[in-house]
Every structure is written in structure tokens, then in C-alpha cells.
Amino acid sequence: MGGPRFEPVRTVRAYERIVEQIEEAIESGALRPGERLPSERDLMGQFSVSRSTVREALRVLQARGLVRSRPGDPHGAEVLPFSPAALHKSMTTLARVDELSLGELVQFRMVLDASANLLAARLRTQEQLEEMDAAIAAMRTAVSAGYDEFSAADVAFHDAVARASRNKLIQICTDVVRSIVLNLVSEKIAAAPDREALMRRSIRHHEEVLAAVRAGDGPLAARLARQSMYDYYVGYVPEDERPALRALLD
Amino acid sequence: MGGPRFEPVRTVRAYERIVEQIEEAIESGALRPGERLPSERDLMGQFSVSRSTVREALRVLQARGLVRSRPGDPHGAEVLPFSPAALHKSMTTLARVDELSLGELVQFRMVLDASANLLAARLRTQEQLEEMDAAIAAMRTAVSAGYDEFSAADVAFHDAVARASRNKLIQICTDVVRSIVLNLVSEKIAAAPDREALMRRSIRHHEEVLAAVRAGDGPLAARLARQSMYDYYVGYVPEDERPALRALLD
DNA sequence: CTAGTGCACTGGTCTGACCAGTAGGCTGCA
């Protein structure tokens, strides 16, 4: 006893080492978006491994959304700007396999949207207010155009609010969770018989929210935003999940 | 004009088709966590592709956290239960490459933690209250033990609150963002000269939050949680980002 | 009944090959 304590060695696969190195180069900024990786045949020389190993590493990097390769491209794999695609993918998977319910997703949107509005009320610029105005105007004209147009304008409004919050994490999560929710309910909404009434009420709600944001009343904007989202989605949430949503209301 | 409109065909790689099929089997529940995939040599037969192609597909699935393969395992790759590891990875990448600032991360934690407390105040069980009690007790004894123990107890408290919110998305995002934040500041906190005073104040704050949760006062718990987190981290956030954090306070 | 051994099979890696697709230089025509 008392001799040197050895730790179990974790065998690290060759392709993992390659992933680590390239990932580090990208995340540290040594490789910038738009730049190219050497070709696979070059990389196998640089890393002293076979092409299969290089390719497995590139597959992982591609799955993480860091690079993209195109067959025949003489310039090698391209380093991509960050996109929430990988985040989106894993959250979508979560929603599918881990029985994330519509109630939880909507509740999360209520939290995010309320916070975004709270922040936006204090941090918004004049330009952002105009974007929100424009989005609501687009919603009005879209009532007769159809649900897709309406939904797009609605998304534009919430995006403008999220941007005005100046928190990228809120923007990204808003975007990701919203697209999952829309994917779950858009068909139902588009087929709803009282669709037009829903749209008109939604527009009214958005106008109230925007008024609060314009007035700089964060808490009011947050409360109205929560209520608006609740009203819009509650009909599609199972009865037994609704109390949890109402717990966020005042 | 007027003829059939053709869409551009997207060439789909063979390994992508394999990923899609296995992913579908897992997400639909046809393959359950703990079950095994056929061996790579079996799969190359089933999909009529070479082993390289099968392996590239498995690498993608592994990067997404859906399966794991171990060398020598005679049972083939294992289907994993969902874990937020992939989510965590992509969010960490986001924090590194997309210049996510500490201010934004802390702000997001304030939003999540406040919402979790708001919900917990209404939905918590007696058992969860006891967990929170135990976590605070552990924080007290950890003041003298060291920062690592204290931090672990602190994490346990916030986890209990997140669980009590009954929203998995909140739990996961809390977990992911917290670990990123801790990774950024834990060294600084551990080295802070007034560390012990900070810990004691933090315990007091947690006690107040817990009292509000126990009393069922959601808005109060949310407000106290925001304030507590602000106080704990504000010293590590650059001056120019602090106003955005304060915008969340009352 | 158990400890130990051997074997069949696995995943990780390598080599070497072929194909279709791309970009950029080259050729030949106007």
C-alpha cells in the first residue's frame, strides 16, 4: 500500500483524437468559417492514419455541424459557421424518444417568450419596435391569405422580440423549441374551424404585448406574452397538462 | 409552362440512409435502450453496403448519443437511453464558437432558475422539499470542507428545484447551462478571498428561496432565486454586461 | 462445482481500389 496510485487508462480511438484536434482548431478560431480543411488524403498523411479513420472523424464533425463535405469539391471540407442545427437535432430527438410532451414544450416557450419580452421592454431599439410593428401588420394581411403566411408573420414577431432581448441563448432556444412545437400542432391549427377567430384574437394579443414593450413595461409585457401563448396553444394541450401551464399565469 | 414541376434531387449518401433507418427505429421505440444492434458485419449484409459505410453511419449515431459501441463486445452496438450529452455538447460548442458571453449564460440561468422555482412552489412534493432541505444542510457542512463540496450541494439544491418544476426541458437546460457556467467561473470562485462569506450569504439566500417554495409563493421564490443568482455571479460578469442582468431584477 | 483455458466473434484500423462529380486550365473556334 502507499505506492503510486494508477488510474485506469481509457483507450481513446484514433478518430476521436482527430475530432478533438480539428474541433479545437475550429472552436479556438484557428480555423474560421468558410475556410477549408485539407483533403482527406492530405489529412491521412498529417495524422498518420488511414483514410477510413479520417473519414470517421469527419463524419462526427459533420454530425456536430462543424464542417460539411461535398463530393468532388477540390478544396476539401468546409468549416461552417455555427448553426443551431445540431442543437435542434438533439432537442428534436429528445422530444421524440424522451416523451417530451407538448405541455412541457409550450410551457418552456412561455418561459422563454415571457423573459424575452421582459428584456425587450427595457432593451429594444426603435428599429426593433418597427420590425415588430411590421410583423403584426403582416399578420393582419395574412388572416385572409392562409395559415402558413400568418404563422410566418407570427414567427417574425417573436423573433424580433427575442433579438431585442439581446440574449443569443434565448434567441436560439426560442427558435429551436418553437419549430418543434409548430411541427407538432401546425396541422391541427391549420385545420381548426375557428381558425380565423383564433388568428384575430392572437393579433389583438400581440398588439397588447407590443404596446407594453413600447411603453417599457417589462413585467406587463411578460405577463401578456405568457397569457397570449397559453390562449393560443391550450386547446391542443391535453387536459391533464393544462394545470402546469396555468401555474405560470398570474 | 404548366408541365409537371420537378424538384431538384438531393443526392443522399448511403450512410445517411442507414442513419435515418436506425434513428427511426430508436425514436419510434422499435429499438429500446439497452437493446443491441446487429454487428457491423451483419448490418453490412442487411443494408447491402460495405463495412466502412456501416461504420460511418454508426459514428454519426454515436455522435448523436443514440448508440455506443465497445471493441470486442460480442453483442453489437448498444442502444443508449436518452441523455442530454449531445445537447450539452452542441451548447458547449455554441458557447465557445459563437462568443456566448458569461453574462448571457448567467442571465439564462436566472430565467430558468426563476421559472423552476415559480413552478416548484406550486408543484413540489413533500419529498422534494426534504431533498432541498438536505441540500442546504450539505451546503452548511461544506463551507469548511471546501468549494467543491459546497458547489456539489448547491447543484443538488437547484436540481431538486428543477425536478420539482416537472418540466424536463427546464431540468436539462438548467443542467447544461449550469455546467458551462461552472466551467467558466469555478476556478475564480474557488480562489476568491471572500469565498467563505460568499458561501454563507448564498446559504442564507437558498434558505429564503426554500421558505418561499415551501410556502407556495411562486412569484416570491422566483424573485429571490433571480436575486440570489445575480448576487452570486455578478462579480464575475464584466461591468458592461451587468445592466442586462439587472433588467431581470425588480 | 469451480477455476482456467480456448475459441469464435467483435469493433478499430489499415491498404488499395474504383467511381462519379467538380474546378480550373487548356484548346480551338469565332
Added chain:
DNA sequence: TGCAGCCTACTGGTCAGACCAGTGCACTAG
């Protein structure tokens, strides 16, 4: 001289076949 179109060198995608170290299980010897 200018440009359209072809050529070629190279790329990524895929395949085939091979070797190795490691694993679990059945079998064997005690």
C-alpha cells in the same frame, strides 16, 4: 482577342479484403 467547350487532376463516396486486440461464453480439467 475573347469565349465556349472539353480535359484532366483531384475530390469525396463506396467497396473489398485483411489484420489485430479485446470480449464473452462454452468447454474442460481439477
